[in-house]
Amino acid sequence: MDATPHYAVIGGGWAGCAAAVTLAAAGRRVSLFEAGRTLGGRARRIEVDGRSLDNGQHILLGAYRATLKLLKQIGVNADEAMLRLPLQMRYPEIETQDGMDFLAPRLPAPLHLLLALLRAKGLTREDKLALARFSSAARWMGWTLNDDCSVLELLERFDQTERLTRLMWAPLCVAALNTPPERASAQVFLNVLRDSLGARRAASDMLLPRTDLTRLLPQPAADFVGARGGKLYLGQSVAAISPGSTRQGDAAARWRLALKNPAHELDTDLEFDAVILATGPETAADLLGEIAFDDANHEAAIGRQIDAIRALQYEPITTCYLQYDADTRMAAPFYALLDDPAQAAWGQFVFDRGQLSGNPADAGLLAVVVSAAGNAIADGHAALAQGIAAQLARSLQQPALNSPQWSRVISEKRATFSCTPGLQRPDNEDLPPGLRLAGDYLAGDYPATLEGAVLSGIxxxxxxxxxxx
Known part of the structure; x- marks a missing residue:
């Protein structure tokens, strides 16, 4: 085993877990270091008042080929772990003529979209023609823009109606990019549409986790690595990375890690043949900034990546959990919601956790997502929960929803980077041998999504x- 290259992966989020699995599957020795006590990074399980919840509700897509392939590799049956639903944008407000009901049938692409458009409720003939016009134009352009612009500008360029923008495009943009349409990158939005709406029918399916996010991928990934001789170190925060010794005849420098509070079975300094830095961007920049190099080119390359990381802006994601009587059940597993900040109606999507998990402990538990809305918690968590409860009561026409038995607001203030037009994201160009970054914030076709994290780690x-x- 001493002759086998030894890799350190710093960060047990989805990118770090994907990297560790890839290395372990190739027969490499892997040590995975995670500062927290739970794997998953910004998509993980948390314990709240004796409950196991996620720090945010996620929707995966059938287009997430890398994630689905990784799940299969580590022994997770995706059909059991997630509820697969056809593409849909359904509002409970359709009963009051304020929303829409768009549901794609299980037909080959693009017939599923055509029939869904013809059957859609709540859209006028003008709305439907506008949607068809945009989809056709995007395909004709190859889903590519010569010059990036905002999503809102793109929609205006193709004469999308106000109603269609409000009910379809804006919610999809916020859900995919976690950035408001007036600031979101049109090219990245088109990339997501290309791989979902513009691909085979199954690629547009929506996949809703039935289990918690840590159990969905990170923990099985760690088990996969452990079964192949890898080591997992939870609660181990890396304090510094530095170049170590160099193996004779090996062009790749070895690397040394220093841990803040090393466990008793670990030395304070550990050497590895290579390091993948899969922490959050700010932590990655801090660690990179402390590395001293004799090579001016490597130092300059590190400096460029640090500058790119520091230039990133961030968007929050807030999830409000509300517990009702166990017999409370929505007519569908999830709905889109008409948000209206003026009425403290911040919710954009609501999920029936009881339907998704099938766990009696989750019966009557609703999860409401608020994306890219930094002002949602300005008046405090209690006010947000109260406003969302009132929103649910109006939208679902169930007055009892005004009074949840229990509520909890979980907010990730830096959930994703702000995916703006022409954004120059960090990458791995010209980094020293044996050192790589991994994370959903790195350069790529996708915004900050689970698929983006997995692709980067691999x-x-x-x-x-x-x-x-």
């Missing part, structure tokens, strides 16, 4: 596998 690991044999 790519970083594969790059090092080619470099170090």
């Amino acid at each position: 790519a970083s690991a594969q790059s090092l596998l080619k470099q170090i044999t």
